[in-house]
Amino acid sequence: xxxxxxxxxxxxxxxxxxxxxxxxxxxxxxxxxxxxxxxxxxxxxxxxxxxxxxxxxxxxxxxxxxxxxxxxxxxxxxxxxxxxxxxxxxxxxxxxxxxxxxxxxxxxxxxxxxxxxxxxxxxxxxxxxxxxxxxxxxxxxxxxxxxxxxxxxxxxxxxxxxxxxxxxxxxxxxxxxxxxxxxxxxxxxxxxxxxxxxxxxxxxxxxxxxxxxxxxxxxxxxxxxxxxxxxxxxxxxxxxxxxxxxxxxxxxxxxxxxxxxxxxxxxxxxxxxxxxxxxxxxxxxxxxx
Amino acid sequence: xxxxxxxxxxxxxxxxxxxxxxxxxxxxxxxxxxxxxxxxxxxxxxxxxxxxxxxxxxxxxxxxxxxxxxxxxxxxxxxxxxxxxxxxxxxxxxxxxxxxxxxxxxxxxxxxxxxxxxxxxxxxxxxxxxxxxxxxxxxxxxxxxxxxxxxxxxxxxxxxxxxxxxxxxxxxxxxxxxxxxxxxxxxxxxxxxxxxxxxxxxxxxxxxxxxxxxxxxxxxxxxxxxxxxxxxxxxxxxxxxxxxxxxxxxxxxx
Amino acid sequence: xxxxxxxxxxxxxxxxxxxxxxxxxxxxxxxxxxxxxxxxxxxxxxxxxxxxxxxxxxxxxxxxxxxxxxxxxxxxxxxxxxxxxxxxxxxxxxxxxxxxxxxxxxxxxxxxxxxxxxxxxxxxxxxxxxxxxxxxxxxxxxxxxxxxxxxxxxxxxxxxxxxxxxxxxxxxxxxxxxxxxxxxxxxxxxxxxxxxxxxxxxxxxxxxxxxxxxxxxxxxxxxxxxxxxxxxxxxxxxxxxxxxxxxxxxxxxxxxxxxxxxxxxxxxxxxxxxxxxxxxxxxxxxxxxxxxxxxxxxxxxxxxxxxxxxxxxxxxxxxxxxxxxxxxxxxxxxxxxxxxxxxxxx
Numbered sequence: 012x013x014x015x016x017x018x019x020x021x022x023x024x025x026x027x028x029x030x031x032x033x034x035x036x037x038x039x040x041x042x043x044x045x046x047x048x049x050x051x052x053x054x055x056x057x058x059x060x061x062x063x064x065x066x067x068x069x070x071x072x073x074x075x076x077x078x079x080x081x082x083x084x085x086x087x088x089x090x091x092x093x094x095x096x097x098x099x100x101x102x103x104x105x106x107x108x109x110x111x112x113x114x115x116x117x118x119x120x121x122x123x124x125x126x127x128x129x130x131x132x133x134x135x136x137x138x139x140x141x142x143x144x145x146x147x148x149x150x151x152x153x154x155x156x157x158x159x160x161x162x163x164x165x166x167x168x169x170x171x172x173x174x175x176x177x178x179x180x181x182x183x184x185x186x187x188x189x190x191x192x193x194x195x196x197x198x199x200x201x202x203x204x205x206x207x208x209x210x211x212x213x214x215x216x217x218x219x220x221x222x223x224x225x226x227x228x229x230x231x232x233x234x235x236x237x238x239x240x241x242x243x244x245x246x247x248x249x250x251x252x253x254x255x256x257x258x259x260x261x262x263x264x265x266x267x268x269x270x271x272x273x274x275x276x277x278x279x280x281x282x283x284x285x286x287x288x289x290x291x292x293x294x295x296x297x298x299x300x
Numbered sequence: 301x302x303x304x305x306x307x308x309x310x311x312x313x314x315x316x317x318x319x320x321x322x323x324x325x326x327x328x329x330x331x332x333x334x335x336x337x338x339x340x341x342x343x344x345x346x347x348x349x350x351x352x353x354x355x356x357x358x359x360x361x362x363x364x365x366x367x368x369x370x371x372x373x374x375x376x377x378x379x380x381x382x383x384x385x386x387x388x389x390x391x392x393x394x395x396x397x398x399x400x401x402x403x404x405x406x407x408x409x410x411x412x413x414x415x416x417x418x419x420x421x422x423x424x425x426x427x428x429x430x431x432x433x434x435x436x437x438x439x440x441x442x443x444x445x446x447x448x449x450x451x452x453x454x455x456x457x458x459x460x461x462x463x464x465x466x467x468x469x470x471x472x473x474x475x476x477x478x479x480x481x482x483x484x485x486x487x488x489x490x491x492x493x494x495x496x497x498x499x500x501x502x503x504x505x506x507x508x509x510x511x512x513x514x515x516x517x518x519x520x521x522x523x524x525x526x527x528x529x530x531x532x533x534x535x536x537x538x539x540x541x542x543x544x545x546x547x548x549x550x551x552x553x554x
Numbered sequence: 555x556x557x558x559x560x561x562x563x564x565x566x567x568x569x570x571x572x573x574x575x576x577x578x579x580x581x582x583x584x585x586x587x588x589x590x591x592x593x594x595x596x597x598x599x600x601x602x603x604x605x606x607x608x609x610x611x612x613x614x615x616x617x618x619x620x621x622x623x624x625x626x627x628x629x630x631x632x633x634x635x636x637x638x639x640x641x642x643x644x645x646x647x648x649x650x651x652x653x654x655x656x657x658x659x660x661x662x663x664x665x666x667x668x669x670x671x672x673x674x675x676x677x678x679x680x681x682x683x684x685x686x687x688x689x690x691x692x693x694x695x696x697x698x699x700x701x702x703x704x705x706x707x708x709x710x711x712x713x714x715x716x717x718x719x720x721x722x723x724x725x726x727x728x729x730x731x732x733x734x735x736x737x738x739x740x741x742x743x744x745x746x747x748x749x750x751x752x753x754x755x756x757x758x759x760x761x762x763x764x765x766x767x768x769x770x771x772x773x774x775x776x777x778x779x780x781x782x783x784x785x786x787x788x789x790x791x792x793x794x795x796x797x798x799x800x801x802x803x804x805x806x807x808x809x810x811x812x813x814x815x816x817x818x819x820x821x822x823x824x825x826x827x828x829x830x831x832x833x834x835x836x837x838x839x840x841x842x843x844x845x846x847x848x849x850x851x852x853x854x855x856x857x858x859x860x861x862x863x864x865x866x867x868x869x870x871x872x873x874x875x876x877x878x879x880x881x882x883x884x885x886x887x888x889x890x891x892x893x894x895x896x897x898x899x900x
Contacts, residue, residue, distance in 0.1 A: 047663050049795075095848065104851035107609065110666065111802045114611075114795040115844040122837035236791035240670050247667065278682050285671035285678075292668050293659045350750055371756075372749035381750070388747040390740045392807070401740045402751040404733045411761070414732040415725050421732065428733070468752050 014150035019269040025157035026226060027265020028164050029219050031258035033238065034245025036216035038254045041246065042188035043208040044096070046109050050117035051216060052239030056231065057120065058084050058217025060128055063135055063229045077221055081214045088213030089206060091116070096209070121234050132230035156225045163222060168255070184208060188252070216242075237281060244288045247295070301364045303328040303503060304349070304472060309358035311344055311527075318344040320527035321358070326520070328471075331494065331504040333514045333535075336524035337547055342507040343385055345524070346476050349505075350382045351375040362472070377405050381470035383461045385477045385507075389449040395460050396445035399432040402467035406431075432467060439463045439493060455486025462493065473497070475506040479513045491516055523547070562862075571716060574709045583708040585824055587780055590715040591773045593816030596800035597722050598769030603798070604806030605730060606762040607742025608657050609666045612673025613797045616646045616767045618680055618789030620774025622687055625696045625784055635699050635779055642775035643768045650767025654760045661745075673794050680786045692785035699779050711780060718776070719813065722769055727809050729765075738762060803846050805853025814855045819843060 033055060040048050058080050065076035095112055104112070146153045174181040186194040187204040195201050220233050227233050241264055248260025264284065271283045302325045311319040319341040326332040334342045347353040349360055351372040359368040367375050376382075381402075390398050406428060409421040436442055439459040441452075449457055458478060465473055479490050487510075494517045497504065508514050514521065514535060521538045523530040525547045531538055538544055574583045595613055602608050623645045624638035633641065656668045680687050687693060698705040699714065706714065729735045740748040741755050749755050778784055796819065804815020823839035831838075850857055 095844075098848050099851060102848070102851050104848070106662065107603065107806070108802060108847055108851040110609075110611075111795075111799050112844055112847045115799060115840050115847060118792060118795070119837060119840035119844060122840060126833050126837055236670065237674065240667065240674065243667055247664065279678070282675050282678050282682075285675050288671045289656060289668050292664050293656050295664075352746055352750065371754070372746070373752050373754045376750050376752040381752075384747065388744050390743040390747070392739055392743050393736065397736055398740075400733065401736050401748070401753065404737050405752045407733050411734065414728055414734055417728050425732070464751060 015273065017151050018153065019273050020266060021151075021153055021157050023266040023269030024262050025154075025160040025265070026268075027262040028160055028258060029223050029226075029261070030238070030241045030264055031245045031261020032164065032167075032219035032222070033216050033242030034249060034257035034261055035254045036212045036219070037242055037246035038249055038251060038257050039208055039215065040212035041251050043184070043191070043205055046096075046106060047243065048091075048113050048212070049110050049239070050091070050113040050120065051212070052236070052242060053117045053120040053234045054084050054087070054213040054216035055220025055223065055238070056124060056234030057087060058220035059224050059227075059229045059233050060124055060133075061217075062221045062224070063128075063133055067133075067135065077218070080221060081217045084217035085210035085214035088209040088211075091213065092206060092209040117234065117239075121231060124231065124234065128229075130231060132228040132232075135224050135229050160222055163218075164258075167218070168258070171254070180207065184211075240288070241284070244291075247292065302361070303363060304505070305361040306345075306349070307359045307361065309345070309348055309360065310356045311341075311348055311353060312356045318527055319348065322524070322527065322529055323358075324522050324529055324532060326472075326503065326505055326522075328503050329501050330519040331498050331506065331517055333518035333521045334505060334507045334524065335509070335514060335521060335538075336530070340524040341527035342524055343476055344527075346382065346474050346505070346507060349375075350380060350474055376468055376470075379468070379471035380474065381465035381468040381472075382474035383458070383465055383476060383478065385480065387454075387457050387461050389457055389460050389464070391449055393449075394445065395436060395441060395447050395449060395452065396429070396432055398449065398460055399435050399463050399467045400428060402464045403428040403431060405468070432463075435463045435466055436460075438466070438496075440489060453486075455482050455489060458482070458486070458490060459493065462490075466497075470502070472503045472505065475504060475508075477507050477509065479508060479510050487513070571713075574712045580708060583712060584780075585820065587708060587711050587715055588777075589817050589820035590712065590719050591777050591780070592797070592800060592820050593719050593813045594715075594722055594773035594776075595770050595797045595812075596804060596816040596819075597719070597726060597812030598766030598773075599797055599801040600804070600806060600809070600812040601726050601729070601738075601769075602762050602766035603801060604808070604811060605735060605742065606738040606758065607661075607745075608759060608762065609662065610653075610669040610763075610766070611666045611791075611794050611798060612653075612669035612671075612676075613766070613770050614789045614791070614793035615673040615676035616650065616770030617774040617777070617793070617797075618676055618786075619649060620646050620771030621778040621784050621788075622680065622693065622774075623771070624775040625693050625778045626686065628697055628779075629693075629695060635697055639772060639775035639779070642778075643772040646767040646771025646774070647764045650764040650770075651760055653767065654763035657759045657763065658756055670791060670794070673791055677786060677789050677791070680789060687784075687786070690786060692783055694783050696778050696782045696784065698782060711776075715776060718772065722772075723809065723813060730809060734758075734761070799843055799847070803843060803850075803854060805855035805857075808853060808855035808859070810855045811853050814858075815853065818846075818854060 033052065036054070037047065037051055040046070040051065061083050062076050062080040065071045065079050066073055071079070095116060096109070099109055099112055145155065175185055176182070183194065183199045184204050184207060186197065186199060187201055191201055194204075223233060223238075232238070244264060245257045245260040248263065249255070249257030267287065268280055268284055272280050275283065305325045306323055309319055309322045310317070322341070322345065334345060336342055344353065348355050351367065351370055351374070355368055359366055361367070362378060362380060365378070367378065367380075390401065393401065407424050409418065409424055413421040433442070433445060436445055439462055441456060441459055441463065444452060444456065449460060452460065462475070462478070475494075478494070479487050482490065491513060494504065494506075498517070506518070518535060520533070521535050522532050523538060523541075523544050530547055531541045531544050533541070574586060577583070595617055599610065599613060602610055620642035624635070624642040627633040627641055628635055628638040653669070653672055657665055660668060681689050683689070699711060700706060701710060730739075737748065737753045737758055740751065740753065741758055745755055777788075800815035800819040801812055802815065803819055804813065805811035808814075822842050823835055826835040826838045826842070828835070846854070
């Protein structure tokens with residue numbers, strides 16, 4: 012039993028970190044725009060499909076494909092700002108209009124992916140050691156994928172931390188997040204920072220999408236509302252403004268899910284997750300008031 | 301039985317004590333002024349009385365009833381109406397509708413009457429519309445009923461907010477800095493309005509920085525400092541109180 | 555002349571109502587029926603989101619609960635169809651009351667997350683509760699609406715739905731003109747100020763959530779008896795999003811927003827369903843809706859009304875505009891600039 016618990020704890024943390032990474036993307040977006048992008052999760056789907064194209068169809072080395080996929084999605088983030096955010100802001104569209112616009116964008120992207128890649132999940136074998144035999148530590152079985160996720164996220168967090176605390180651009184971005192008006196007075200180009208946060212947010216999510224391939228395959232599930240809402244949940248648990256707490260929130264959700272499956276029921280896993288989310292949202296506000 | 305009585309009212313925000321063990325009473329039919337330096341807890345006190353903020357400890361009694369812990373709408377319906385420091389009118393309703401909103405408690409018609417558009421509802425709607433027009437007239441907005449609030453000058457917006465509060469037919473009116481940010485004409489109009497209200501016997505508790513305003517409008521003054529009551533009395537008593545002068549030290553009277 | 559102004563919208567409605575008599579393509583009539591049903595849900599959302607300011611991205615749940623409720627009641631319990639639909643509405647009304655409870659504590663984005671979660675929970679229950687819903691296999695054999703002993707034709711269904719939608723719109727119209735509707739709009743502007751104006755906003759939320767759930771439930775009930783077969787994918791999250799899109803495209807703050815948006819958003823994909831273009835039509839229609847939201851954030855209905863009023867003014871037709879949105883002209887706006895910064899400081 013203990014080995015099962017440990018096994019689920021490791022697997023849960025790994026998948027949770029990926030939810031958290033999506034949540035981190037949400038936070039990076041919310042920090043500067045005060046908006047929620049409901050097409051957020053589409054970036055994960057785009058990242059995975061592009062990575063598939065670059066590796067399997069163009070036969071590029073995998074590491075290069077990841078970088079290229081993330082960059083391509085970040086470029087899409089710029090388009091998002093230019094063609095959805097900016098025109099809406101100009102016409103004084105409110106938060107609800109932005110939500111609907113991005114929701115429609117997500118439907119559009121889903122259908123675009125169906126047109127380009129087809130609706131059937133694409134197998135992507137051998138990614139992150141998913142075809143390798145798992146590691147046995149006594150009775151505990153650990154998937155290679157979990158270790159890969161841990162490694163990638165550690166490297167990523169170090170890089171992000173470096174970016175935010177050591178580089179001028181990162182510091183400016185944090186300044187804009189905290190107080191855009193003051194940042195503008197200090198001579199920071201707020202619009203450029205906005206561009207950057209659109210790119211970072213979508214790029215980070217694309218990375219999460221690629222790392223999720225061994226769990227969901229390269230499939231439309233990656234652009235579905237269910238994972239998207241879990242990403243939002245992580246961001247909310249991180250107070251919408253604290254990136255690393257979003258990662259932590261993700262781990263909590265991942266663990267909760269795995270243990271619900273272990274001890275309660277796998278059919279109703281998501282039902283319970285969503286019930287918890289509702290309760291959390293309601294209680295959280297109460298604590299603030 | 302006192303009209304409005306605050307018993308050891310306290311409100312903390314995290315580590316900050318905004319209102320600290322505050323007790324005072326106000327008398328019926330009088331205009332009471334709540335003054336004090338910035339951050340002395342005046343607005344917080346108004347928010348605690350109107351139920352917009354929950355109290356940390358202590359209580360408020362209104363005409364012998366404990367109102368602490370009641371929801372804001374219940375307190376409003378008991379006869380305590382208020383305005384806000386930053387004017388809060390309903391931007392998507394016309395001026396007339398803004399006032400009508402606060403008349404909701406006067407209707408005897410229910411949902412069924414609304415859906416069936418009964419004669420009872422029509423009578424009540426026209427009665428309340430007339431009442432709202434009357435109130436707009438009273439505050440000097442008689443011709444502006446169909447305007448959207450965003451098209452009204454600042455002073456008129458303030459008067460609209462006061463009209464909305466009066467629509468509750470309150471026994472006590474709480475005004476949070478009614479004259480703030482006004483030009484001379486607007487200032488005179490609001491002063492005049494409050495003097496007229498005082499003549500009708502309405503009790504008012506108001507927060508104000510402008511000493512000229514306090515001097516002309518107020519019967520009784522309560523001075524706060526650091527969330528506590530510093531002094532109490534008529535304006536002329538307060539004016540000469542050395543503790544009050546010290547608290548305001550360096551502050552030029554307007 | 556004022557009368558002339560009222561004639562044109564009535565004429566448009568009359569023209570619309572004649573369509574099924576002229577066009578005997580059964581598929582067209584079926585899609586019109588679907589559109590009317592969508593209009594009902596969207597009208598409920600106009601009340602909830604547009605008037606009362608409460609966001610719901612889980613309305614497909616009410617649609618689904620309504621549909622499965624009447625399906626179960628008519629097929630397994632043997633209720634007559636009309637009673638099944640009414641029960642569906644009543645059940646949704648109760649569920650709507652329960653869903654209004656979180657809105658006491660959360661609003662905005664957080665409320666939209668709560669409602670998404672609610673929608674997902676209901677959807678997953680529909681998929682997994684096989685003994686009740688048969689899950690992904692679908693629920694077959696739901697009876698059609700009957701008139702006497704004859705099953706109602708699609709054209710007949712069209713008129714039944716049109717009457718129901720008309721009643722719903724009338725109810726919303728009366729509500730919005732009354733003290734209750736004013737309270738709702740005030741609540742969506744500023745909840746705290748509404749409370750201190752003596753309005754119980756909690757009661758208001760319970761009322762508006764149950765009303766829009768009722769609309770969703772009745773729409774779902776009608777859908778069950780129109781299609782005679784239910785399957786879970788009609789109630790997924792993207793359907794909820796679609797309903798909100800209808801309300802936004804039509805015009806959230808307009809009474810007719812739900813009707814206009816429901817028709818437009820249901821018909822657009824059908825117009826794009828050209829031969830040889832099938833794989834692109836969903837892509838095209840979502841792009842079209844996206845563009846509509848970006849170009850006309852306040853919706854089609856107010857835009858049409860504006861154009862219509864302006865045309866009327868130019869032609870010298872009753873420029874008073876007594877009952878319209880009252881977009882007061884900009885006199886005195888310069889003086890108002892100082893007062894328009896509103897942030898709830900303490």
